[in-house]
Structures are given as structure tokens and as C-alpha cells.
Amino acid sequence: MAESITTQKPQSGWDKPEPDLSEAQWRSGSRGAGDVQIAFVEGFIAMRNSGRPEKPSLIFTPAEWRAFVINARDGEFDLT
Structure with missing residues (x-):
């Protein structure tokens, strides 16, 4: 499924490329x-x-994703 991409100005200090998500x-x-x-x-x-x-x-x-998953598993983002 093709994806429509909205162009937005990157935040200050943003140093990641903008991957092509059209074929994701x-x-x-x-x-x-x-x-x-x-x-x-x-x-x-x-x-x-x-x-x-x-x-x-x-x-x-990948390092940010790993930290996010570990913290989510530990309940850091739970509402309770």
C-alpha cells in the first residue's frame, strides 16, 4: 500500500535522514x-x-528503539 508523506520541517538538532516510507x-x-x-x-x-x-x-x-522497547516492557509508560 502506498503512503502519502507529509513534508514537515525537521526539529532543531534533527540529524536522522527521512527514510522513504512509500514501500514500507x-x-x-x-x-x-x-x-x-x-x-x-x-x-x-x-x-x-x-x-x-x-x-x-x-x-x-536501532539504539533508540531498543531503549523504548526495554522501558515499555518494564512498565515505564503504563498509565496505572
Whole structure:
């Protein structure tokens, strides 16, 4: 599925390239909630809101993604 990409000015200090997400293979969470999708593209990990795929995606380096996953597993982002 092709993706529409919104052009946005990078934030100050942004040093990551903008990977081409037009051919990304998006995957939903394993529990079927489907709110967040990820794709592995050009050595980076992209994350988007599946309900608003036209909005910009977050781009993580592998080290950033690893830290995010570890902290999520440890409950750092739990609301309770």
C-alpha cells in the first residue's frame, strides 16, 4: 500500500535522514489493538498511528528503539 508523506520541517538538532516510507511493510501490534504500526526501513524503525497513517511517522535508530522497547516492557509508560 502506498503512503502519502507529509513534508514537515525537521526539529532543531534533527540529524536522522527521512527514510522513504512509500514501500514500507507496516506491522500492527501482536495483540490486535492496531493503534500503532511499525516498519523497518533503511536501517531505522518507523512508528505511526494506524488510524491516521497520513500523519508523520516517528523515526527511531536501532539504539533508540531498543531503549523504548526495554522501558515499555518494564512498565515505564503504563498509565496505572
